[in-house]
Amino acid sequence: MADFFANWLPNWLALTLAALVHVTLILTLALTAAAAFTWAERKVAGRIQDRLGPTRVGGRFGWLQAVADGLKLVSKEDVVPKNADPLLFRAAPYVSFCASFCVYLAMPFANGWVAQPLDIAVFFILAVAGLEVLGVILGGYASGSKWSLFGAMREAAQVVSYEVPLALCAVIPVMVAGTMDLVAIGNMQSGWAWNWLIFHDPFLFATFFVYFTCAVASVNRAPFDLAEAESELVAGFLTEYSGFRWSVFFMAEYASMFAVSMLASILFLGGWNGPLPITVWLGLAPNPATGDAPHALLAYLGNFLGMVNLLTKATLGVLVMMWARWTLPRLRIDQVMTMCLKYCIPLAAAMFVGAMVYAYAFPAGLIFRVGGGG
Amino acid sequence: MNPLAEPVHLTHYLVVGAVLFVCGVTCMAAKRNAIGVLMGIELVLNGANLNFVAFGSPYLQSTSPASIGLDGQLMALFVIVLAAAEAAMALAIALCFYNAHATIDVDQADELKR
Amino acid sequence: MGVNFHSVFFHLMAVLASGFALAVVFSNNIVRMAFYLVASLGAVAGLFFLAGADFVAALQLMIYVGGTLVLLIFGVMLTARGPFADLKTSPAQWTVVGLVGGSLLAVLLYAASSASRWTASGKAASAPPDQVAPTSAPLGLALLGARVDKLDPKQNSASSRAGGMSGYLLPFEIVSVHLVVVLIGAAYLARARRRATPRPIAANSPPDDPSQSSSVS
DSSP states (O other): OHHHHTTTSOHHHHHHHHHHHHHHHHHHHHHHHHHHHHHHHHHHHHHHTTSOOOOSTTTTTTTTHHHHHHHHHHTSOOOOOTTSOHHHHHHHHHHHHHHHHHGGGSOOSBTTBOSSOOTTHHHHHHHHHTTHHHHHHHHHHHTOOHHHHHHHHHHHHHHHHHHHHHHHHHHHHHHHHTOOOHHHHHHHTOSSGGGSGGGTOHHHHHHHHHHHHHHHHHTTOTTSOGGGOTTTSTTGGGTTOOTHHHHHHHHHHHHHHHHHHHHHHHHTSOTTOOSSOHHHHTTOSOOTTTOOOOOHHHHHHHHHHHHHHHHHHHHHHHHHHHHHHHHSOOOOHHHHHHIIIIIIHHHHHHHHHHHHHHHHHOTTOSSSOOOSOO | OHHHHSOOOHHHHHHHHHHHHHHHHHHHHHOOBHHHHHHHHHHHHHHHHHHHHHHTOSSSGGGOTTOOTHHHHHHHHHHHHHHHHHHHHHHHHHHHHHHHHSOOBGGGOOOSOO | OOOOHHHHHHHHHHHHHHHHHHHHHHOOBHHHHHHHHHHHHHHHHHHHHHTTOHHHHHHIIIIIIIIIHHHHHHHHHHHOOGGGGBOOOOHHHHHHHHHHHHHHHHHHHHHHHGGGGGOSSOOOOOOOOSSOOOOHHHHHHHHTTBOGGGOOTTTTSTTSSOOOOBOSHHHHHHHHHHHHHHHHHHHHHTOOOBOSSOOOOTTSSOOOOTTSOOOBO
16 A cells, blocks of 8 residues: 555655554454444343343444443543552553554455565464453552452463463464465465365364364453453452543453454455355456456455455354353353363364374365465 | 664664663662562563674674674574573562562572571 | 654664663562563564564564563562562662663673674665565574575675574474473472461571471472
8 A cells, every 4th residue: 555655655655644544444443343342242142131132222223322332431530549550550451452453453354455464474463462461460450459450360360371272273274374474374265165274174173163262261251251250350450440441441352352253264264255256256356267367446346345254254253252151151260271271272282283194194185175376 | 854764773773782781780780679680681681682683684784794694583582482481480489489488579588598 | 855764663662662671770669660671572572573583573572571571470469569569779789780780881882883893895784675574484494404594605605604504403492391391390389388477587587486387388
């Protein structure tokens, strides 16, 4: 995009403008997704609990409820507890939000549509996603109350422990694909649904579910949300936060839920490539058989459809997380740690060895092959 | 705007590395909290890492034939890994000391027998 | 005239890294020191990115900032109770430390500024390209023992100091075993023990009572 602007503007202004446009787009996506997910959460919770959820604000489905919630939170009184460390208390939500937001810098939305193309994209995403815990600890300590501190310590221990099986599960498709570049991994899965990495071998199939479980645990969603449990620790590290700061923490949580879901979609579920190669049929994407590429505007439309496809898959992942939250009971903290250390890590390691042996024994794939691009 | 328009030399990186190193040494020498001393160690290692990466940087190669290419980044990698291990160990020792003596003040750790 | 964004961001990250490092030195509250350190090391990761070492920068973020510093902050939370959150150093000690630190800084700055005299030929500095050359694959292969970055014979001449094709496989294995050993050792050292009462150091308390219950491990 910077080259596009550089046709009219001096180079430094073009770079700045391109960066601003990227940031604005990603910020809009993150905030809109957070708002939409608060509405979806309440609707899903209502339906699972055999009631309707919000129905009054904005028509029959209450879709403006998120806006109403946002307005309420912004207009609340700004309370800072007396024992709180003033600088750290105010800074904590923004640290968390920055870490959540920076994950989107390396996340591709379609072929070539990525804010910063990195060839270490998976590694960068895992690294930055792990920085969110610093905001949590900061908030928990700076609140000046022991319940906040306990909640923050538990949550930090949980997130940091689950980073290990999460990274191990994310490494398995990287190993099979041979690259950490998410654009390349996405392009590798183009074509029909059997090109998706999840169908590449049975070990990757199982890895997807282990990855999803570890992702749910690492963003502190139920059934792993003991650290925010309302009935046990008041609200954990969020106890003293209200109003706008609370909403920033929650935007960070929803943004990271969406991000890990999007990462799962790209790594396992084909990313912007649908179950059917519709863009190839419509002439919007380069045809691998004949090799002719479409016109630039049609390619843009094809990429746009790919982005919609990817966002749909990521949203489905988030809806599954919400479904799990309102269906399953909460795990105790020792059960959470047991699950990580005794189940998730050995499973992930076994899947790693299995996928490695499979890739070594059947380099061309047994039935399904990783095709479409190499 | 002038200093901002010139390319960055190797010297700039070495200066930042030196500042970090000296801050770390000062922390190690002056802090009474054992974990403060540990933070000084982390700063020292990061100053050294910055020097390694600067010498191995492909962008600064034209300003010095002393560039060591990828070796610089590999050294930095090993330093990061070893620093993590050493921080874990030092923290375990500090926690042991705190559990045994109810203080984290290194000025009070002056008796061998205890 | 254009703005060299590489220089702008370098100076920004350098100021952040040095500024927060100085804040670590001059702060007294241990928790604030921990968070200033987080910011400083994050800025150092930014400097690594600007120097073209993208893999090492992501490694720094993941392992140093996201792992080691979280560990450090846990340690701070567990031990920063009441009087131990703000331990002050006496001004006399600060003077000595300041002299030592200042002289060390002078020596290092002199060495750093003489870096330009190490160039054999007066080649001008070039602006770095817009795209970062990938380093993760050459790094990975070097760790396995294959130095693919040194295959170019022009670079491998005797006049340059890039000779030697051996990889880093042995250090890699040693570091892996080292990490396992440290993991076991730290877990053993920091295991929970039940002690009757923590004993303060004898400077302020009566001599040790031999009938006091010892630790149960």
